[in-house]
Structures are given as structure tokens and as C-alpha cells.
Amino acid sequence: MKKLFSSLPDIISLAAIVLFLCLFVMARCFLFRLSSLTGGVTVSSGFFNNINPYLNIYSLFALALAAGFLLIVLIKTFQNKRFFYDIKIYRRLVLSGIVLGAFMIGLLQVIMQLNYFIYARRTQPYRSLQGIVDNIGYVQRKYPVCKSFAFETDLSLDIDPGMFLHRLWKYFLFPKVIKNVSEADCIIFLQKECYSCDCPASFQIAEKLSAKDAVAVRKDLTQ
Amino acid sequence: MITVGLLIVILLPSLLGTFVLTPFLMGLKINMFLRFSLGSGLGWGIISLWIFLLGAFGLPMNLAAINLPLILIALFLLPFQRRGVSRAGQPRLSSFKTKNISFSDISLASILFCCVVYSLISNLKFVPISSWDGISTIAFKAKFFFYEGTFSFNKDLPHASYPLLVPLVMMWEALNYGQWHEYLTKFVFFNYFLNTLLLVYGFLLHLLDKRWALMGTTLMCFANYFILHSYIVYRDLPLAFYTCSAILLILLWKMNQKDSLLVIAGIFSGLGAFTKLEGMGYCFIEIVLILYLSGIQFNMLKKPGIFKSIGFNILRFLLPVMIILGSYFIFKMAFHVPFGEGGKTEMTIAFDLFLRVPVVAGAFVKNLFGTIYWNWNWYLLAACFLFSFNRLRQMERNLLTAIYLFFLADAALFLLTPNYRYLLVENFDVLLPRLILHFFPLAPILTTLMLNRIFVKER
Numbered sequence: 001m002k003k004l005f006s007s008l009p010d011i012i013s014l015a016a017i018v019l020f021l022c023l024f025v026m027a028r029c030f031l032f033r034l035s036s037l038t039g040g041v042t043v044s045s046g047f048f049n050n051i052n053p054y055l056n057i058y059s060l061f062a063l064a065l066a067a068g069f070l071l072i073v074l075i076k077t078f079q080n081k082r083f084f085y086d087i088k089i090y091r092r093l094v095l096s097g098i099v100l101g102a103f104m105i106g107l108l109q110v111i112m113q114l115n116y117f118i119y120a121r122r123t124q125p126y127r128s129l130q131g132i133v134d135n136i137g138y139v140q141r142k143y144p145v146c147k148s149f150a151f152e153t154d155l156s157l158d159i160d161p162g163m164f165l166h167r168l169w170k171y172f173l174f175p176k177v178i179k180n181v182s183e184a185d186c187i188i189f190l191q192k193e194c195y196s197c198d199c200p201a202s203f204q205i206a207e208k209l210s211a212k213d214a215v216a217v218r219k220d221l222t223q
Numbered sequence: 224m225i226t227v228g229l230l231i232v233i234l235l236p237s238l239l240g241t242f243v244l245t246p247f248l249m250g251l252k253i254n255m256f257l258r259f260s261l262g263s264g265l266g267w268g269i270i271s272l273w274i275f276l277l278g279a280f281g282l283p284m285n286l287a288a289i290n291l292p293l294i295l296i297a298l299f300l301l302p303f304q305r306r307g308v309s310r311a312g313q314p315r316l317s318s319f320k321t322k323n324i325s326f327s328d329i330s331l332a333s334i335l336f337c338c339v340v341y342s343l344i345s346n347l348k349f350v351p352i353s354s355w356d357g358i359s360t361i362a363f364k365a366k367f368f369f370y371e372g373t374f375s376f377n378k379d380l381p382h383a384s385y386p387l388l389v390p391l392v393m394m395w396e397a398l399n400y401g402q403w404h405e406y407l408t409k410f411v412f413f414n415y416f417l418n419t420l421l422l423v424y425g426f427l428l429h430l431l432d433k434r435w436a437l438m439g440t441t442l443m444c445f446a447n448y449f450i451l452h453s454y455i456v457y458r459d460l461p462l463a464f465y466t467c468s469a470i471l472l473i474l475l476w477k478m479n480q481k482d483s484l485l486v487i488a489g490i491f492s493g494l495g496a497f498t499k500l501e502g503m504g505y506c507f508i509e510i511v512l513i514l515y516l517s518g519i520q521f522n523m524l525k526k527p528g529i530f531k532s533i534g535f536n537i538l539r540f541l542l543p544v545m546i547i548l549g550s551y552f553i554f555k556m557a558f559h560v561p562f563g564e565g566g567k568t569e570m571t572i573a574f575d576l577f578l579r580v581p582v583v584a585g586a587f588v589k590n591l592f593g594t595i596y597w598n599w600n601w602y603l604l605a606a607c608f609l610f611s612f613n614r615l616r617q618m619e620r621n622l623l624t625a626i627y628l629f630f631l632a633d634a635a636l637f638l639l640t641p642n643y644r645y646l647l648v649e650n651f652d653v654l655l656p657r658l659i660l661h662f663f664p665l666a667p668i669l670t671t672l673m674l675n676r677i678f679v680k681e682r
Contacts, residue, residue, distance in 0.1 A: 133351050133405075164355060171358035172405075175370045 132165070135209055136172040139188070143206065145221045146186035148179045152198060153190040165190060187216040225407065228399035231290065232410060239293055240266025242300035247483040253475075257425025260418045261472075261487070264464055267411065268494035269293070271391040272547065275497075278374040278391075279554045285372070286398045331437040338444040339417065345454035346413040351405045357456025360385060362408070365393035369403055377558055384561045386551065388498040389458045409454065415461045416453035420444070422464065423664050426471050430618065431675055439671030442603070443664060448596035448656055458499045459657045465495035466505050467664045470625050473509060473540075477516045477621065485513070485539040492540070493547030500564065501661065504636070506544050508628045513540055515624060570639050583637045586646045587630070590655050597663070604666050607673035616676060622669045629662040 073090075139146075151169060155162030169188060170178050181187060187203055189195035195214045199205055203216040241262030248258065273293060277284050352362045360382045367380060368390060377383055392411050397403045420440055427436035443449060452460040472488035475481075492509050495502035517533040518526070555562055591601040608623075615623065636658070637643045645654040 130351065130353075133353060167355075167359045167363075168353065171352070171363050171366070174363070174366050 132168055133172060135213070136169060139186075139207070139209075139215050140173065140176070143186060143215065143217060146176065146217065148177050148184045148186075149173055150181040150184035150187045151178050151190065152181070152187055152192055152195070154193055155191050162191075185218050185221055189214040189216065224401040225404070228396075228401060229407065229410070231399045232396050235290065235293060235297070236266030236270055236414075237263040238266070239269060239297045240264065242297050242304060243269065244487065245300070245304055247487050249483075251479060251481055251484075254425050254428050256421045257429060260421035260425055261468060261491075263414065264418050264422075264468060264494075265487075265490065267392050267414065267461075268388065268465070268490070268497070270395055271388040271497065272494075274391045274395055275387060275551075275554070278368075279550075279557070281373075283372070284368070284394075284398075289395060289398065325434070328434055328437060331434070331441045334441050335420065335437070335444055338450060339420070342416050342450060342453040343413055346409045347406050352409060352456050354455040354457060356458070361389050361458060362393060362456050364390040365397070365408065366403055368394045369397045374554075374558060378560050382564060384500070384555070384564050385458075386497045386499060386502070388494065389461055409456060412453055412456065412460060415464045416450075419449075419460065419464045419467070419664055422468060422471065423668055426475075427668060427671055429475075430672065435671055435675050438674075439667045442600060442667040442670060445598040446596065446600055446663065447598065448660060449663060452660060457657065459660045462495055462499045462502055462505075463661045463664060465491045465498060465502065466661050469495060469505075469509050470512065470622075470662070470665060471668075473512055473516065474618065474621050474625075478618070482536075482539055485536060486543060489540040489543035490547070493544040496544065496548050497551060501636075501658070503548065504632055505629075505661070506548075508625070508632050510537060510540065511628055512621075512625055513537060516621060571641060572639070576638060579638050579643055582646055583634050583643075586637075586655055587634070590659060594656065596656050597659075597666075600663075600666050600670065604670045604673075607670055607677065611673055611677060614676075616672070619669060619672050619676070622665055622672070626662060626665055626669065629665075633658045 149169075151166055153162060153165070155165065157163055157166050166178075169190070178184075181200060186206075187199070189198070189212075191212050192198060192214070193212065195212070195216075196205060199216050202219055204219055204222060205214050206217040206222065207215040209215065237259065241259060244258065244262045244265055270289070270293065274284060274289055277288060282288060352358060357363075360380075364377075364380055364387070367376070368374070377387075389411070393408045396408050396410060400407055420443070423443055424436050424440045427439045449460075452463075469488045469491040472484050472491060476484035476488065488509065492502070492506050495505055513536055514533065517536050518529045552562070554560070591597060592605075633655075637646060642654060
């Protein structure tokens with residue numbers, strides 16, 4: 001036992017290697033199971049639906065650990081009665097439990113870390129963000145005549161996601177600026193149910209980005 | 224152009240900062256990792272302050288005006304470098320030393336390498352500037368300064384009161400690349416990530432040995448939130464680097480009794496305050512820590528001349544802080560920029576002050592132990608503390624005091640300012656984990672020191 005504790009870095013590194021080897025397989029399997037359990041939630045913060053689902057697993061693990069200790073103490077005491085009174089052994093048992101528990105927690109949370117890195121990138125939030133960023137780049141490249149833009153949306157600009165999308169377009173379009181419709185060269189219709197109904201007479205729809213998104217350019221600039 | 228720019232961005236801050244740092248560390252036994260990490264962070268800070276001075280005086284903020292004087296300073300300091308580096312061995316807390324590179328060293332180093340490569344690729348290829356604060360404030364300001372070449376409109380930009388270190392260094396990067404690059408301008412965040420890793424590794428190597436230092440750094444890398452902030456555009460990781468550097472330098476000052484370390488700690492603290500508004504609050508924490516370490520800790524107040532000594536220590540620390548912050552305050556007055564942020568920085572004694580205490584405490588517990596952000600770092604720290612709270616070494620006690628002070632300061636922020644509302648919203652982790660990140664690197668350091676004491680001393 002003493003030897004085991006003195007080589008803690010070796011234990012940790014060994015466990016870390018096993019952990020990294022298992023991760024790629026386990027993460028996918030585990031996440032599939034988790035998402036089916038919770039009804040397919042998105043990972044955008046530290047919680048799933050405002051709770052950490054692993055708290056139950058931690059509790060189970062702590063219970064299993066306590067039961068394991070009791071078993072070890074009982075067996076060892078049965079073999080040698082002096083074991084029961086040796087306080088140092090209890091301390092070491094608890095410490096080894098902490099190390100094991102820490103690895104269990106580490107394992108579960110690194111899976112979450114990989115989820116954020118691999119799985120979430122292909123779904124939320126990065127994939128959708130990347131889509132918007134690509135759209136902005138496309139509009140800028142295809143319509144260099146647009147020196148200023150107007151932003152039209154059915155979303156409220158005082159709360160997310162409208163506020164965030166407005167700022168995202170504003171940032172990526174800069175140094176081209178966002179102005180009122182009357183002063184702008186082009187209009188960005190974003191999440192607009194009927195953009196063709198709201199398009200002013202002096203503009204024409206130049207590009208449909210999706211069912212609710214489009215770009216309109218002032219007619220005199222297209223001629 | 225971009226490749227040359229990237230080379231300048233990589234080399235200039237590191238060399239300049241390391242060269243400037245050398246006279247302060249003269250005669251000290253500091254390993255090269257710690258030296259390089261502190262130097263690089265200082266270099267980025269010097270560049271931002273230089274651009275800030277140019278902009279504040281209405282001078283042109285172009286590449287020649289920024290880079291040439293800095294390169295000249297670096298060249299001037301170059302001959303003094305060999306004299307400042309001490310190659311002698313260093314005293315360590317642990318007598319346990321590893322002689323050869325072992326399997327565990329390689330495995331721990333490969334985990335670190337994976338994290339660093341992941342962060343680099345995410346920065347330069349996968350994740351564009353798309354975080355809320357990035358697009359609305361930090362990168363937006365940097366892009367604005369890059370295209371306009373002036374600070375004149377700063378008061379009209381969103382969150383004008385926010386300090387400018389990160390926008391200015393992003394602008395400097397873009398100037399070097401010759402264009403505004405949506406991915407490469409984030410290189411500064413990778414740099415701070417790497418610097419923080421080297422800071423923790425270097426500090427642990429200063430006290431323990433290579434294997435334990437690697438273990439502590441790996442512990443830090445397991446924290447999801449720390450890795451996440453290495454490639455999204457927030458100012459919390461740079462602030463974490465400056466804050467933890469200042470704290471660790473104060474602890475090194477206590478160990479080595481070298482007063483110049485307090486001056487560097489002051490510079491880092493000032494740079495922290497120039498990174499984010501919270502940095503100003505952290506200056507007070509550092510002052511309290513200096514007071515604690517100067518005399519109160521050892522009940523030495525009866526010692527003759529102790530008050531004079533404490534006064535000088537505080538002055539050494541405060542002078543650089545006041546120079547950096549003072550110049551920024553003068554700039555704010557001259558450019559009509561507000562000092563604080565409405566609804567965020569004003570102090571209020573709320574009628575429900577005492578009712579807030581359990582909510583704040585609960586939020587801390589839930590964030591530290593219930594989220595996926597920190598991995599098992601806080602669990603491990605709590606467990607180590609439970610097993611050794613009455614047998615802490617001096618360095619561990621000092622680190623623990625610093626962490627306590629940060630918790631108190633963050634709790635006060637929620638109790639005494641309108642920021643309490645961030646704990647009441649459904650997704651309450653908007654602000655709190657970012658505050659915890661500012662001092663998080665201290666946790667794996669303390670954990671490693673405690674684990675080392677618990678396990679190695681039994682040999």
C-alpha cells in the first residue's frame with residue numbers, strides 16, 4: 001500500500017493514458033445514451049437542463065466506495081484483529097478512495113470536455129455560428145457594391161437571439177456599417193417570415209440565403 | 224506578409240518582455256519556464272501600454288511607430304541578458320527528485336501537448352470570433368481601432384469604460400498581419416493559455432520536481448472552462464494570467480525576500496487592471512496578501528521598524544499599479560470615458576443583503592462542484608485540504624489565503640453590487656465561472672503541493 005501511494009504520479013499518468021485511449025469510443029456511446037435520456041439537449045453551458053447529470057453518478061460511486069471500504073475492513077479484520085485498531089490504514093484507505101473517486105470524476109468530466117470539443121462543434125453552438133459567419137462572408141464577397149447595410153428581422157433586437165445576431169452581422173460587416181433602410185445600399189433580411197412583402201420598392205431581392213433570410217440590393221446599384 | 228507578421232507577433236512580446244524582466248530577476252534562481260512565461264506576459268502588456276500611450280497623445284498608431292521603438296529597446300537590453308540569468312540550483316520543498324525522464328513524465332507531457340495542439344488548432348482554424356463579448360466589445364473595438372487608427376471614438380463604442388489591453392494587442396496583431404484576420408487575431412489568447420501553463424509548470428518546478436510540476440499542469444488542463452477560454456474571445460484568461468502571476472510573484476518575494484519581485488508583481492497587477500475592471504479589485508487582494516505576508520502573519524507587529532518595512536513593501540507594489548492605472552484614469556477623463564459601468568460597478572447596500580448570502584454561497588458550491596467546468600480540481604483540493612488542514616506548509620498556507628481572499632472578493636461583488644442579478648437568472652453561470660477562472664490556476668498548484676506533501680513525505 002505504501003509503495004502504491006509513493007508512486008502517485010505513475011498511477012495518475014497510467015490512468016490518464018487509459019482514459020485518453022478509451023475516450024473517443026466512450027464519449028460517443030455515452031453521449032448517445034445521455035442525449036436519448038434527456039431528449040436531445042444542447043451543450044452550451046456547464047449544465048444539462050440546468051443540472052449536472054453526473055451528481056447522481058458521483059453519489060452512487062461514493063456509496064460503492066464506502067461499501068468497498070467496509071468489505072475490506074471486515075475481511076482484513078477477520079484475517080488479523082489488529083487491523084481494526086490501526087488508524088493509519090483507515091487514512092490510507094480513505095486517501096486511495098479519494099484518488100479513485102477523483103479519477104472517476106475526471107473520467108466523466110473529460111468525456112464532457114470531449115463532447116464539447118467534438119460533438120457540440122458539429123451541432124450547437126459552433127455549427128450554426130459558423131453557418132452565419134459563412135453567410136456574412138458570402139454576402140460581403142458577392143455584393144461589393146454594398147457599402148452600407150440595413151438589418152430587418154422579425155426577432156426582437158433587445159433580447160437574444162435577435163440581439164446576438166444583430167451584433168454578429170454588425171461585427172463581421174465592419175468597416176461597412178449598418179444604417180436605416182432609407183440610407184442603406186443593401187438590406188439583410190434575417191428570420192423574416194415574408195421578406196418579399198417588406199422589401200421597399202427601391203430594392204430588389206438579390207439572393208435568398210434560406211426560407212427566412214435574404215439579401216436585397218438597391219435597384220440603382222444593380223443596373 | 225502574414226507569415227512575417229505571425230513571426231513578429233510570436234517573437235517580439237516574448238523577447239521584449241523577457242529582456243525587460245531580466246534586471247528585476249538579477250541574482251534570483253528562477254527557471255527558464257517561469258522566466259519565459261512572465262516575460263511573454265509582460266511583453267504583451269508593454270506593447271498594449273505603448274499603443275495606448277501613442278493613441279492617447281494622438282500620435283499615429285501605425286506599425287513603424289509601434290514596433291520600431293520596441294525593437295530598439297529589446298536590442299538595447301540584449302547585452303545585459305547573460306549577466307542576469309543565474310544558473311545555480313534552486314531550493315525545493317520536496318527532497319524527492321526524479322533523475323530520468325520516466326514513462327509518467329512522457330505520458331503527462333503528451334496530454335499537455337494534446338491540449339496545446341487542440342487549443343492552437345481551434346484558435347487558428349476552427350472557431351471564428353463568435354463569442355458574445357468578442358463580437359460586441361473586445362474584437363469589435365480592436366477592429367474599429369485597426370480601421371480608424373484612433374481612440375477618438377472610444378467613448379461612443381459599446382462598454383467604453385472597459386480597459387483596453389486585449390483590444391489593443393488584437394489591433395497590433397492585425398497591423399502586423401497587414402489585414403484583419405478573423406482567426407489569427409485570436410493568437411493572443413493561445414499565447415496567454417500557453418503562458419499560464421508555463422507559469423504553473425515553472426512555479427511548481429521552482430518548488431518541487433519535474434514530475435509533480437507536470438502533474439499540476441495536467442490537472443489544470445483537465446478543466447474544460449480553462450481550455451474553452453483559450454480560443455474564445457473573452458478577457459478572462461489574460462486577466463487570470465496577470466492576477467495569478469502577481470500572486471505567485473508575491474509568494475516568491477516572501478520566499479526569496481527580493482524586493483524587485485514586488486515591483487514586477489505590481490506591474491502584473493496593473494496590467495491585470497488594464498485588462499478587465501475586476502483587475503482593480505484584485506489589486507486590493509494583492510495588497511492584503513502583502514500585508515499578511517509582511518508581518519501580520521507572524522505576529523511580528525511588535526518588531527521595531529516593521530511598519531516602515533510594510534509601508535515600503537506596499538509602496539513598491541503600488542507604484543507601478545498607480546502609474547498604469549493613473550495614466551488610464553487620466554485618459555478616461557481626457558476622452559470623456561466613464562470610470563465604471565452602469566448597473567455593474569456601483570456599490571449598493573441592498574435591503575436583502577443577508578438573504579443574498581445563502582444564494583451566493585449556494586451558487587459558488589454549485590459552480591465549483593456541480594458543473595462540468597472544473598473537472599475534479601476543486602474536489603481534489605477540498606479532499607487534500609480535509610486531510611491536511613492542520614499540517615499545511617508555509618507556501619500552501621499562503622496560497623490558501625490568496626484563494627480565500629479571491630472567494631471573499633467575488634462574494635462581495637455579488638453581495639454589494641447589482642451583479643447579484645446574474646445569480647438569479649435561469650442560466651446563472653454567466654458571470655460566476657469567469658470570476659472563478661481568474662484565480663483558478665492557483666487551485667491545481669495548491670493541490671499539487673498538498674498531494675506532494677501527503678504522498679512523498681511518507682517515503
